[in-house]
Amino acid sequence: MLALLAAPTGDIASAEDALSDAFERALQRWPQDGVPGNAEAWILTVARNRLRDLWKSSAYRLTRPLPDDHDPVEASDEPAEIPDRRLELMLVCAHPAIAPDARTPLMLQTVLGVDAAAIAGAFAVAPATMAQRLVRAKKRVRDARIPFVLPERADLADRLPGVLEAVYGAYAIDWQSTPQGAVLDSLSTEALHLALILAELLPDEPEVLGLAALLSLCEARRDARHDADGRFVPLDAQDAARWDRAVIECGERMLTRAHGFSSPGRFQYEAAIQSAHCARPVDRAALRRLHRALVRIAPTLGAVVALAALDGEIDGPRAGLRSLDAIDDPAVTRFQPAWVTRAHLLSRAGRTDDAVRAYRRAIELTPQAEVASYLRRTLDGLT
Known part of the structure; x- marks a missing residue:
């Protein structure tokens, strides 16, 4: 609706105001009059009337002249369906x-x-x-x-x-x-x-397909992120039976189609990484190859930290810590996943005191309450 309202003049701010006014009127009138049969058309019409009154005002015409091809009749149309x-x-x-x-x-x-x-x-x-x-x-x-x-x-x-x-x-x-x-x-x-x-x-843009595949594969696992008691469950510990297989298959089809164009990009690699996580048992070596490819074309802080974590899983915690220490980005000191990775690697290396400090810093940087609770339980297991 915002796009339809803003299209004639390009004035997004005025369209937002008109739409807000229409929603306010709906909240005032619908409890007494009932919800209209075509509620979206009702809101759109009220908003368009609000804009039409604005367009007629001399102040608006002086400061924001309408385009030459603007048709005021269009603003009064009442569509049966909102595109x-x-x-x-x-x-x-x-x-x-x-x-x-x-x-x-x-x-x-x-x-x-x-x-x-x-x-x-x-x-x-x-x-x-x-x-x-x-x-x-x-x-x-x-x-x-x-x-x-x-x-x-x-x-x-x-x-x-x-x-x-x-x-x-x-x-x-x-x-x-x-x-x-x-x-x-x-x-x-x-x-x-x-x-x-x-x-x-x-359908012929591989990165568009890669993004759709990536989000599908992530969303398919949403319900498994928490156990029956609402506690956070990390990916490797999730119950795969709770994943939405139909959504995973949809993501896999789009990823396969994207691969057919032989034009790999960031979102395709990220989707391939999520696809690898959906396979049990996870092939860590293949996962690291995908992460290395991702870092070559999109060296985001998240990708680099994830690669360091894999180095720690495959080559041992000390190798992972070396990879983590080699990250040349000042933002890493404020990056929560980096502290979680460091804490895990330090714990595996037997450096318990350092791991405790790293877990505490990770908890300070964690905005999600359930994830922070999971990290506290892990920390309690060390102390």
């Missing part, structure tokens, strides 16, 4: 006219509804800085008159990486913050839905 225009909106947010550091945050907020504070935390910037960045980006969309349409194939190649990063970022934020049991209508479900739509729209 899914989120992908067009995402591609608008990935337009080259938008500052690179604002594209993914803008997509996360406008398309997937991620709170600005959560976005700021994910990008390690102050909330006020992120808020200003988002305001500037929305103004740029409006002033540049970026059309809400699917771009040509050549332009799509330039914008697609940003879209994939936004979908992946939304999934990662939700995976890290959603409480146990809060699955319905969660952000990760929306991110998976958008990834599958992308795969349907662009």
Whole structure:
């Protein structure tokens, strides 16, 4: 609905205000009048009427002139079904006219509804800085008159990486913050839905297929992340019988199709790593080869730490600690997975006191209560 409302003028901020006003009116009227048969069309119509009143105001016309081809009649149309225009909106947010550091945050907020504070935390910037960045980006969309349409194939190649990063970022934020049991209508479900739509729209883009496969394979294991008592269960200790095999098979089919294009990329390697984790017993040597390939093309801190952990499993804890110590990134001192890996390796190496200190630091950096409880239980086992 936001995409439909913003499309005529490119004014995302005004469309957000109009949509918020429509939801407020629904909350006021529906308890007395009942929910309309076509609730989405009702909300869209109220929001469009709100925008139409805004467009008629002299203040708006002086500060934000409408495009020459704007048809005010379109704003009064009442569709029988609301089309899914989120992908067009995402591609608008990935337009080259938008500052690179604002594209993914803008997509996360406008398309997937991620709170600005959560976005700021994910990008390690102050909330006020992120808020200003988002305001500037929305103004740029409006002033540049970026059309809400699917771009040509050549332009799509330039914008697609940003879209994939936004979908992946939304999934990662939700995976890290959603409480146990809060699955319905969660952000990760929306991110998976958008990834599958992308795969349907662009079936010949291997990285699109890789992202859809990656999210499918991760989401298939969500229920197994906690035991019957709600306690966190790490991947290697999960009950594979609780995994959703139909979703895993869907992910495997998309990964196989992506592999057929012989154009490997980051999301394909990450999907292949998750596929390897879905096989029992896990082939650690194959898993390390995949991680090494991933680090060559996308040396993220998470990928490098995961590779160090595998070095520790295969070559022994001291080798893993050497790999961990060799990471040349100051952010590693604030990276929770690095401290969990260090604590585990130190414990295996018999350095209990150092392991205790590492576990305590990992717990301090863990935002999920159930994961922190798991780490405390592990720490208690050492002391």
